[in-house]
Amino acid sequence: MATPTVAIVGLGQIGGSFAAALTKRRLARVIGVTRRPETARRALRMKILAEAGTDLDAIRGADVVVLATPVRTLLRQIPEVAPLVRRDAILTDVGSTKTEIVEALRCSKTRATIVAGHPMAGNERAGLDGCDERVFENRPWVLIGDRRKAAVLERLVAGVGARPTWMKSPRDHDLKVARVSHIPYLLAYALMGTAEDAVRVCGNSFRDATRVAASDADMVLDFLLTNAGPIRRSAAELKDRLDALLRRIERGDAAGLRKNLLRARVRRSRI
Amino acid sequence: MATPTVAIVGLGQIGGSFAAALTKRRLARVIGVTRRPETARRALRMKILAEAGTDLDAIRGADVVVLATPVRTLLRQIPEVAPLVRRDAILTDVGSTKTEIVEALRCSKTRATIVAGHPMAGNERAGLDGCDERVFENRPWVLIGDRRKAAVLERLVAGVGARPTWMKSPRDHDLKVARVSHIPYLLAYALMGTAEDAVRVCGNSFRDATRVAASDADMVLDFLLTNAGPIRRSAAELKDRLDALLRRIERGDAAGLRKNLLRARVRRSRI
Numbered sequence: 001m002a003t004p005t006v007a008i009v010g011l012g013q014i015g016g017s018f019a020a021a022l023t024k025r026r027l028a029r030v031i032g033v034t035r036r037p038e039t040a041r042r043a044l045r046m047k048i049l050a051e052a053g054t055d056l057d058a059i060r061g062a063d064v065v066v067l068a069t070p071v072r073t074l075l076r077q078i079p080e081v082a083p084l085v086r087r088d089a090i091l092t093d094v095g096s097t098k099t100e101i102v103e104a105l106r107c108s109k110t111r112a113t114i115v116a117g118h119p120m121a122g123n124e125r126a127g128l129d130g131c132d133e134r135v136f137e138n139r140p141w142v143l144i145g146d147r148r149k150a151a152v153l154e155r156l157v158a159g160v161g162a163r164p165t166w167m168k169s170p171r172d173h174d175l176k177v178a179r180v181s182h183i184p185y186l187l188a189y190a191l192m193g194t195a196e197d198a199v200r201v202c203g204n205s206f207r208d209a210t211r212v213a214a215s216d217a218d219m220v221l222d223f224l225l226t227n228a229g230p231i232r233r234s235a236a237e238l239k240d241r242l243d244a245l246l247r248r249i250e251r252g253d254a255a256g257l258r259k260n261l262l263r264a265r266v267r268r269s270r271i
Numbered sequence: 272m273a274t275p276t277v278a279i280v281g282l283g284q285i286g287g288s289f290a291a292a293l294t295k296r297r298l299a300r301v302i303g304v305t306r307r308p309e310t311a312r313r314a315l316r317m318k319i320l321a322e323a324g325t326d327l328d329a330i331r332g333a334d335v336v337v338l339a340t341p342v343r344t345l346l347r348q349i350p351e352v353a354p355l356v357r358r359d360a361i362l363t364d365v366g367s368t369k370t371e372i373v374e375a376l377r378c379s380k381t382r383a384t385i386v387a388g389h390p391m392a393g394n395e396r397a398g399l400d401g402c403d404e405r406v407f408e409n410r411p412w413v414l415i416g417d418r419r420k421a422a423v424l425e426r427l428v429a430g431v432g433a434r435p436t437w438m439k440s441p442r443d444h445d446l447k448v449a450r451v452s453h454i455p456y457l458l459a460y461a462l463m464g465t466a467e468d469a470v471r472v473c474g475n476s477f478r479d480a481t482r483v484a485a486s487d488a489d490m491v492l493d494f495l496l497t498n499a500g501p502i503r504r505s506a507a508e509l510k511d512r513l514d515a516l517l518r519r520i521e522r523g524d525a526a527g528l529r530k531n532l533l534r535a536r537v538r539r540s541r542i
């Protein structure tokens with residue numbers, strides 16, 4: 001099979017890392033499109049892709065188009081970008097929430113095959129500073145769409161070391177990530193707010209639980225502001241669980257609490 | 272100054288690690304007292320102390336007595352142990368909550384100088400398996416009591432690499448640790464409860480926030496069950512902060528949220 005051409009729109013941490021991983025492993029010929037000419041030049045100097053520029057027309061020749069700008073930017077870009085994608089190409093994205101993006105892609109009337117994506121990977125450095133061709137290794141890369149038509153994309157995802165993880169719908173994805181990602185972020189911010197001067201005696205539990213509060217604020221705003229419904233539901237679930245634990249502490253229910261703790265311990269040790 | 276004799280009652284992770292740190296750095300002659308003869312023999316084989324046995328009478332000769340059994344065991348032991356401590360000795364402990372312990376020590380009518388302690392250090396391995404003479408390095412070691420009478424103890428605490436951190440009262444300590452330790456533990460358990468099958472796509476935020484759910488359950492029960500009041504208050508504070516963030520997400524208040532996120536980011540980066 002011929003090497004596919006992959007166009008990546010947006011050369012931030014994830015777009016840049018995917019470009020680097022595909023290029024270094026010779027899995028694809030990568031074209032990068034970015035708003036700022038400096039970013040294109042920098043990506044070329046880093047040798048993480050074959051071509052880079054600021055003109056969206058470059059995506060017309062690609063077999064796979066990856067939208068990798070921040071979610072709220074992407075939502076604005078879709079009406080302009082989607083019509084340029086070839087009919088026989090795959091149009092995917094790497095946004096961390098899916099319902100709004102998939103809706104926008106569907107409304108765009110693109111004729112390409114839509115396969116929404118979300119690599120569950122990343123680090124705390126923004127932009128090309130965070131470029132790391134190994135960042136996807138052993139991490140889930142969620143895919144949503146018609147799997148039979150997505151063989152090329154699935155091969156590339158597996159090729160960079162990620163675990164292609166198919167989910168049935170954008171809503172299913174958004175509720176799951178609210179539970180295992182967005183809520184931990186919100187708790188980190190809430191903890192930073194309540195800690196006040198106690199932080200000087202904080203232990204590892206606090207350090208671990210608040211680490212993500214050091215993340216790039218705009219990246220976090222992107223998923224918080226485009227996933228309000230699932231976040232509301234997950235937060236209510238979390239508060240219910242917390243209240244149940246608090247009630248057992250109030251009652252001094254050692255046996256009941258021990259059961260909760262041991263069950264969590266077993267489940268945590270499997271991660 | 273002569274090398275002080277330190278008696279440590281309870282050779283678990285913290286008692287054993289303190290024994291090892293004092294012995295290896297030749298800061299004290301360490302006597303260990305433990306319930307199980309096998310533990311005493313094991314500690315002697317590990318060369319982390321000078322003497323070890325099961326007889327509490329051994330603490331009569333010590334300049335500093337460190338109570339290092341689990342909190343709820345300790346609460347039961349205090350009436351028996353405290354009267355054995357010499358009048359001119361310092362009686363301290365390493366329990367992770369302080370109000371109930373200090374009350375029990377005061378009720379014991381010991382004539383020794385009471386200096387309650389809490390090294391904010393530890394790892395996930397229970398008992399002597401977790402023994403690590405470097406575990407205190409650069410970690411706060413909270414002390415509560417009359418500092419002028421505690422010079423010997425403060426020197427030992429600093430000697431093993433910890434940062435002696437004086438607090439004004441057991442209540443002050445218990446509220447601070449509820450905020451920066453007990454609440455993160457409870458959130459970890461609550462998160463494990465809500466995650467269900469979504470854990471297969473969990474990212475670093477979830478891994479970090481739930482790491483402590485793998486801790487020894489009895490150690491956790493010890494501080495949860497002896498700190499109900501401060502935990503209740505801290506949980507209410509946390510829920511208020513969380514609700515404020517959720518309201519901003521619902522309203523799509525990007526500017527307000529960004530302010531919250533940036534403030535947390537700055538404070539987190541200082542830890």
